[in-house]
Amino acid sequence: MGQHKCDGGSPKAKPAMKKMKSGGGWPAIRYTFRKARDVGGVWKLYKALRTKNACKTCALGMGGQRGGMVNEIGGFPEVCKKSLQAMAADMQGAIKQEFWSTYSIAQLKAFSPYDLEHCGRLTQPVLYERGAEYYRPIDWDEAIARITKRLKSLPPDETFWYFSGRSSNEAGFLLQLFARLYGTNNVNNCSYYCHQASGVGLTSSIGSGTATVVLEDVEHADLVFVIGGNPPSNHPRLMTTLTHIRQRGGEVIVINPVIETGLVNFRVPSNVRSLLFGTKIATLYVQPDIGGDLALLTGIAKRIDEMGAQDSGFLQEYCDDSEAWLAHIRSVSWSEIYAKSGVSQSDIDAIAERYAAAKNVVFSWTMGITHHVHGVQNVQAIANLAFMRGMVGRPNAGLLPIRGHSNVQGIGSVGVTPKLKDTIFERLESEYGLTLPTTEGLDTLGCMEAAFEKKLKAGFCLGGNLFGSNPDSVYAAESLSRLESMVYLSTTLNTGHAHGLADEAIILPVLARDEEPQPTTQESMFNYVRLSDGGPRRHDGPRSEVEVIAQIAEGVLADTTAIDWRSMQNTGRIRDAIAKVIPGYDEIAKIDKTKTEFQLGGRTLHKPTFPTPSGRGVLHRHDLPSLRGGGDQLRLMTVRSEGQFNTVVYENEDIYRGQDRRDVILLHPDDIARLGLSEDQKVTVCSETGEMPGIRVRAFEEIKPGNTLMYYPESNVLVPRHVDGQSKTPAFKGVLVTISTK
Ligand SMILES: Nc1nc2c(c(=O)[nH]1)N[C@H]1C(S)=C(S)[C@@H](COP(=O)(O)OP(=O)(O)OC[C@H]3O[C@@H](n4cnc5c(=O)[nH]c(N)nc54)[C@H](O)[C@@H]3O)O[C@H]1N2
Numbered sequence: 001m002g003q004h005k006c007d008g009g010s011p012k013a014k015p016a017m018k019k020m021k022s023g024g025g026w027p028a029i030r031y032t033f034r035k036a037r038d039v040g041g042v043w044k045l046y047k048a049l050r051t052k053n054a055c056k057t058c059a060l061g062m063g064g065q066r067g068g069m070v071n072e073i074g075g076f077p078e079v080c081k082k083s084l085q086a087m088a089a090d091m092q093g094a095i096k097q098e099f100w101s102t103y104s105i106a107q108l109k110a111f112s113p114y115d116l117e118h119c120g121r122l123t124q125p126v127l128y129e130r131g132a133e134y135y136r137p138i139d140w141d142e143a144i145a146r147i148t149k150r151l152k153s154l155p156p157d158e159t160f161w162y163f164s165g166r167s168s169n170e171a172g173f174l175l176q177l178f179a180r181l182y183g184t185n186n187v188n189n190c191s192y193y194c195h196q197a198s199g200v201g202l203t204s205s206i207g208s209g210t211a212t213v214v215l216e217d218v219e220h221a222d223l224v225f226v227i228g229g230n231p232p233s234n235h236p237r238l239m240t241t242l243t244h245i246r247q248r249g250g251e252v253i254v255i256n257p258v259i260e261t262g263l264v265n266f267r268v269p270s271n272v273r274s275l276l277f278g279t280k281i282a283t284l285y286v287q288p289d290i291g292g293d294l295a296l297l298t299g300i301a302k303r304i305d306e307m308g309a310q311d312s313g314f315l316q317e318y319c320d321d322s323e324a325w326l327a328h329i330r331s332v333s334w335s336e337i338y339a340k341s342g343v344s345q346s347d348i349d350a351i352a353e354r355y356a357a358a359k360n361v362v363f364s365w366t367m368g369i370t371h372h373v374h375g376v377q378n379v380q381a382i383a384n385l386a387f388m389r390g391m392v393g394r395p396n397a398g399l400l401p402i403r404g405h406s407n408v409q410g411i412g413s414v415g416v417t418p419k420l421k422d423t424i425f426e427r428l429e430s431e432y433g434l435t436l437p438t439t440e441g442l443d444t445l446g447c448m449e450a451a452f453e454k455k456l457k458a459g460f461c462l463g464g465n466l467f468g469s470n471p472d473s474v475y476a477a478e479s480l481s482r483l484e485s486m487v488y489l490s491t492t493l494n495t496g497h498a499h500g501l502a503d504e505a506i507i508l509p510v511l512a513r514d515e516e517p518q519p520t521t522q523e524s525m526f527n528y529v530r531l532s533d534g535g536p537r538r539h540d541g542p543r544s545e546v547e548v549i550a551q552i553a554e555g556v557l558a559d560t561t562a563i564d565w566r567s568m569q570n571t572g573r574i575r576d577a578i579a580k581v582i583p584g585y586d587e588i589a590k591i592d593k594t595k596t597e598f599q600l601g602g603r604t605l606h607k608p609t610f611p612t613p614s615g616r617g618v619l620h621r622h623d624l625p626s627l628r629g630g631g632d633q634l635r636l637m638t639v640r641s642e643g644q645f646n647t648v649v650y651e652n653e654d655i656y657r658g659q660d661r662r663d664v665i666l667l668h669p670d671d672i673a674r675l676g677l678s679e680d681q682k683v684t685v686c687s688e689t690g691e692m693p694g695i696r697v698r699a700f701e702e703i704k705p706g707n708t709l710m711y712y713p714e715s716n717v718l719v720p721r722h723v724d725g726q727s728k729t730p731a732f733k734g735v736l737v738t739i740s741t742k
């Protein structure tokens with residue numbers, strides 16, 4: 001292991017690709033024109049992007065009634081490469097009929113995520129049956145009849161229902177209602193692999209699971225923390241806000257084991273000055289070891305206390321347990337903090353000093369915080385730090401989980417969780433006279449494990465790629481293959497359609513948001529509800545998600561429930577129901593008439609009264625986990641490249657990290673030397689879960705030694721099924737690997 005000199009591959013060192021010195025800028029603009037050419041011209045793409053539909057990519061929120069490329073405070077043009085990619089993907093031609101008899105399942109399995117995405121749009125239902133070599137097209141009636149028959153024959157609790165965050169509130173609400181009235185609470189969404197730790201952590205600290213601030217607040221902050229995220233690639237529009245903060249003399253502190261190019265310098269394409277000269281982003285960049293954040297955050301709090309810089313009045317008046325918490329952080333030793341964070345005293349002091357000096361502070365974070373077995377504790381530690389200086393519960397300061405999918409927050413709000421909020425449960429029962437199941441529903445990984453144990457028989461997926469997003473891909477494929485049936489409502493092909501096959505798999509092609517015949521709604525990470533007008537269909541064949549769901553529900557439940565499922569094909573009817581039962585959503589009932597988008601009531605916390613049982617903030621105490629790894633064992637993070645959206649790969653290059661391909665492992669040059677490896681050498685990366693042979697070693701000075709980076713979803717063969725006990729989020733960033741040259 002490791003120490004051997006290279007004994008194969010091509011040891012010759014060669015620069016992977018020219019590394020960019022800043023994010024955004026001309027490459028982003030050039031890319032726009034290239035994409036435009038692919039889909040039939042700049043004007044066509046521009047028109048598609050300017051329709052009144054919420055942007056399809058991240059949850060920052062763009063588009064809707066202000067028109068595409070406009071943010072929540074009217075900023076224009078907020079173009080990002082991701083929205084172009086997502087739009088261009090939906091504007092692809094249709095997969096041809098011959099495709100299905102040309103490419104066998106075995107061939108589809110060999111396709112990369114990039115190949116599958118670029119096959120084109122799904123336009124006809126297709127069926128796979130165990131033993132068959134190919135998917136075969138079937139008509140809609142046959143597809144719906146098969147699904148209905150299957151669901152009628154199964155005990156409801158032997159089914160599960162997975163939702164991605166791309167679908168509308170209307171589709172999400174309708175499908176979860178159907179699943180529950182059918183008889184199961186095995187209802188969950190991709191959040192369990194994403195920000196669930198934020199929801200659980202925030203709820204335990206402030207009583208509410210979402211952002212406490214609106215975009216306007218962030219724009220007025222004089223210090224923003226960006227912890228465990230790569231917004232230049234994954235939330236490009238946030239970069240505009242960060243440049244504004246810098247232009248006003250504010251600070252941006254980045255906490256990340258990797259120096260991400262675009263967090264050092266970013267060229268905002270819509271700002272001429274920034275485009276030409278770039279805008280410096282981070283005023284302070286601190287690199288903990290992977291998983292070291294809890295110790296680091298505790299250390300910052302400890303230092304603030306030593307400096308006497310806390311807001312004791314705030315702690316006493318608005319928080320529970322502050323004395324016990326202060327006593328706890330005083331009892332943790334500095335040596336423990338340095339050892340378990342990998343951060344030096346001078347860096348911790350520097351962060352604390354800047355925090356102490358700032359007046360309005362926003363803490364933002366993403367997957368570097370949640371993808372750990374102590375993800376919830378990480379989030380609580382961020383909340384602790386905010387409480388400490390009274391930086392939550394007032395304007396221009398607060399907590400901001402930077403969400404993933406464009407409507408992942410809405411999907412959660414409208415009831416796509418195993419356990420419904422009590423208010424929603426009660427209102428559904430009383431308003432509609434329904435009886436809902438009270439069994440404990442399973443979380444996402446829980447469903448995969450139950451399927452593996454053959455306790456589940458069928459799965460139903462509203463978008464997403466359940467197989468591709470899972471840890472332990474070999475196990476994931478096996479567990480889905482043990483099912484009798486899988487149903488996928490999808491727009492394009494992905495690895496799940498090739499590897500996530502049950503005895504019977506049916507793919508139903510659906511319309512994208514901007515092709516819907518009726519308006520739909522989405523909720524941004526700032527708790528802002530947007531209205532999407534929909535638009536003309538691009539292909540014959542795909543159907544509206546709500547139409548498909550309502551039709552299946554009618555087939556399965558027409559005789560047993562009083563709901564007129566057919567009328568639920570009307571998104572206005574669904575919004576009426578959402579307005580009645582989902583807290584804060586009252587205004588949605590009229591949104592298609594008034595065209596007035598709105599901020600959800602009760603979410604933004606501009607006053608220090610917290611919706612916890614005591615009405616006060618809760619400070620949590622934590623034991624600090626030891627840093628894992630050391631010696632030959634490296635800490636691995638599995639992350640996104642610049643050119644992908646989750647399991648969908650749009651381009652093989654990661655221009656910001658200077659990589660021309662994805663089958664690579666990025667190591668600090670010191671680790672390459674220490675382990676006796678050489679650049680571009682082919683190695684096998686091993687974890688307790690799996691192995692990846694043929695991976696190329698790449699030197700990457702930007703990562704802290706002892707830590708390493710690989711690309712998701714390919715690297716999921718290495719990710720064990722270890723989850724955070726409180727949120728059930730897998731530790732996608734907390735993997736231990738060794739490198740073998742055999
Ligand atoms: N273009 C594009 N946009 C996207 C997505 C996409 O795939 N492509 N996905 C969407 C979704 S669903 C989500 S959830 C978000 C994801 O957005 P991110 O969270 O930005 O995505 P990741 O690539 O997982 O990056 C995690 C970052 O965390 C850092 N990190 C890893 N481990 C640690 C750690 O232990 N501590 C700290 N402090 N940092 C760490 C990594 O260096 C990296 O910069 O983006 C959304 N937007």
Ligand SMILES: Nc1nc2c(c(=O)[nH]1)N[C@H]1C(S)=C(S)[C@@H](COP(=O)(O)OP(=O)(O)OC[C@H]3O[C@@H](n4cnc5c(=O)[nH]c(N)nc54)[C@H](O)[C@@H]3O)O[C@H]1N2
Nearest residue numbers: 164194463464465469489490491492494638646647712732
């Ligand atoms: N190792 C590792 N694993 C991870 C992560 C990681 O960082 N590392 N990140 C995790 C995270 S944060 C997440 S959110 C999950 C991603 O989990 P998912 O949301 O399950 O996966 P996606 O890749 O976003 O799903 C893409 C598919 O959605 C479908 N789709 C696109 N638009 C629509 C639409 O409008 N309607 C419908 N019905 N379908 C549509 C397309 O068929 C496309 O192939 O992965 C998780 N897994």
Ligand SMILES: [Mo]
Nearest residue numbers: 194195404405
């Ligand atoms: Mo996500």
